[in-house]
Amino acid sequence: MFTVALECCQDLERAPGVRPWAGPVDEASICASCLRALRGEPEPAPPRLVASGMPERLPEAGPVRRLWAVPDPLTYAAAALPAEHGGRPITWSPWTPAPVLSHYSSACEWCGDAGPGEMAGGRQGNPQSTTDPLRRYVAYRCSYCQEMTAYEHVGTDLKPIVHHKSRAPKGSRR
Incomplete structure (x- = not known):
């Protein structure tokens, strides 16, 4: 060898x-x-070490080139899903993209984001128990402003159990 x-x-x-x-x-x-x-390629330039906490000098603005400060994109804190309802714990699924329906606008009513938003499903109880029957929940939130509403399935209707308003300005994505 x-x-x-x-x-x-x-x-x-x-x-x-x-x-x-x-x-x-x-x-x-x-x-x-x-x-x-x-x-036959050249060696890459070694990484330049920058001391932490030391600001770097920005290049000077020329007559043609203007420097603009670009702010970080706004992010809003997501509201927590309710951990319990009616004194019993709710188990929630992870947030997933909400389905897009052709006859329903998926735009957020608060900020105007085109969507689709996100949804999570929840369940409580046991389907085979008479003392703790199965209850189903669904929550919808806007993926931009994080406005969230959680509902309980009552028959064929949805009964709101919690609503978290967004801190984003109204109409900020229109």
């Missing part, structure tokens, strides 16, 4: 690039720096 030392380390005993001779060198069998050397 032959071993071939690669460009990154010439030591045949400890080199990470030493491999049994299995034919010519290919991209899958060598490291990135050896591949760069074989291709």
